[in-house]
Amino acid sequence: MAVEVKNNTINTAVWFIIILVVYFILRADAKKRRQAEEYDRVASGSDENARFAYLLHNAFNPGGKVLGVSLIDMDGTDKKALFEIATQIKTFSAVSIAYENLYSEALADRLSQELSVSDLQTFYSLINKKPASVNPVAGTTKVVALVPTNALDPDKPTSVMASWEAGDEIGTYLGEIVWMRKDAAGNILSRNQMVVVTWKNVYGFGMSRTGWVYKANVRFQ
Incomplete structure (x- = not known):
């Protein structure tokens, strides 16, 4: 009797494992089909920003959905894919708009x-990454934001004139200066290497x- 119960338990365990393996195979196949259909619907057109948004979301949610429920907050992050996508993004702000339109979150x-924090810095630094110009030329070289960047007013450096997202072209290189931040008593708080840049006020x-x-x-190109 004990042997029969043991055999039944083993058989049940074997069938459970087989069913589990078949389930994961079918689930993986269904996921691939679903992603292909979604890619055709969302990201295969001429809008590369929508394509990047779709690919980023897939990297955030490598597990997809189970029974219609997204695992985006539970299944980890494909950081390797994120960093690869970052090197291809040209304008982060445009991808951000496309992402929010598709997925209703920022x-x-x-x-x-x-x-x-360190991975986030890596991601932003990789956006549209190209070899930096070693010798920027005033009036010619373009300045591109590596991370979300503010332009400071030369007459009042604590005042922000404009802001750009990572990957955005800021404007044209004019030169470099060292800005020494001082306190009210005139003591130097920090020395900051700054790039002087010029840009058009509104949409060029x-x-x-x-x-x-x-x-x-920033980087130069």
């Missing part, structure tokens, strides 16, 4: 949830403006 907020039109950006926050 891309920057999702990145902050999925990545550590209107009067040009000139400001400072932190050199560590």
Whole structure:
């Protein structure tokens, strides 16, 4: 009797394992089909920003959905895929808009949830990464934001003139200066290497403006 019970238990365990394996095979196949259909619907067109948004969401949610429920907050993050996608993104702000339109959440907020501070810095630094110009030329070289970047007013450096997302082209390189931040008594608090950059005021039109950006926050092309 004991032997029969033991055999039944073994048989049950074997069948359970077989069913489990078949389930995961079918689930993986269904996931691939679903992703292919979603890619065709969302990201296979000419809008590369929608494509990047879709790929980023997949990296945030490698487990997809189970019984229609997203595992995005439970199944980890495909950081390798995120970093690879980051190197291809041209304009982070445009991808952010596409992502929010598709998934009803802010891309920057999702990145902050999925990545550590150091990984987040790596992600932003990889956006549209190309070899930096070794010798920027005034009036010719373009300045691109590596991370979300503010332009400071040369007449009042604590005042922000404009802001850009990572990957955005800021404007044209004019030169570099060292900005020494001082307290009310005139004591030097820090020395900051700044890039002097000029840009058009609104969407490339209107009067040009000139400001400072932190050199560590930008690259040249």
